[in-house]
Amino acid sequence: MKKITCETTYTVHVHENKAGMRLDKLLSEEVEGLSRARLKGLMEDGHVFVGDLDGAAVMDGKKKARVGDVYIICVPPAVAAEPEAQNIPLDVVYEDDDVIVIDKPPGLVVHPAAGNADGTLVNALLAHCKGSLSGIGGVARPGIVHRLDKGTGGLMVAAKNDAAHTSLSEQFADHSLDRAYYALVWGVPKPLAGEIEGHIGRSPQNRKKMAVVERGGKYALTRYKVLKAFGTVASLVECRLATGRTHQIRVHLTSIGHPLIGDPLYGGGGRSRRSLLNDAARARVDALDHQALYAFELGFTHPRTGLRVLNKKKIPLFIKEIMCELEKV
Missing domain, CATH: 3.10.290.10 (RNA-binding S4 domain)
Structure with a gap:
């Protein structure tokens, strides 16, 4: 036995x-x-x-x-994390004995998986936190409470102990966190502010994609607001998550005809608009190897103190550079 x-x-x-x-x-x-x-x-x-x-x-x-x-x-005792600690630079926004908030760069995978055995955020956190990470996430995901897609940059929180992990997980489950993103999209959504609803599930046409589906899937709600329009070609949109589904913002914006600029999976709708760009703007867009999406705001109730912790960042350089060229179109 x-x-x-x-x-x-x-x-x-x-x-x-x-x-x-x-x-x-x-x-x-x-x-x-x-x-x-x-x-x-x-x-x-x-x-x-x-x-x-x-x-x-x-x-x-x-x-x-x-x-x-x-x-x-x-x-049971927390399982020791197996991934190797690696000295990968981290942009730490907030840190104490219970949690750490980092600004994840686009291109950094969150945790080890098939095809990404190391060089991930988890490997970096293990080195930075020197073993002080929650074990609830499992062997490959110590401290990880949520994730961002590889190509999405921005604010993430990780838990340093099990109590913090449990508290943060519950906040994600009941949608009591503040999460907001900058999204640079093709076209200008109408109306300029509103809500996008629709159950999100695996696309029946392409199993690598998620989609708004008529049957099954999970309910999803995204609130958006156009912050700046660049003629009719593109716009900077603020998106706030009321739910947290896989690829939610990417899928919802695509479903209303405004895919993210640079999105390798959902961005096909920008081909005709791309022809409207000048050479400099087109070169800047073509140089982007990930979706123009950035998690700029993350707010949560601190697991130990009960106080609200709100972290915000400005528009990242990779989006600003494209916006600068779009201004000239």
């Missing part, structure tokens, strides 16, 4: 007023500091038991709780 090692254990008794509740919901309400997502992971890994640690493992969070049942939650 596999030996179970627990760093922390919690005991939960099911009382009459909790009978019939989903087990994952009940346990998350009864145990402070463990989110529903974290409990789901513990269940799937066989770390929740009936009666005692020698009892049967409960792996289905949908199971209905019964009066009199006793559940033992075993929280």
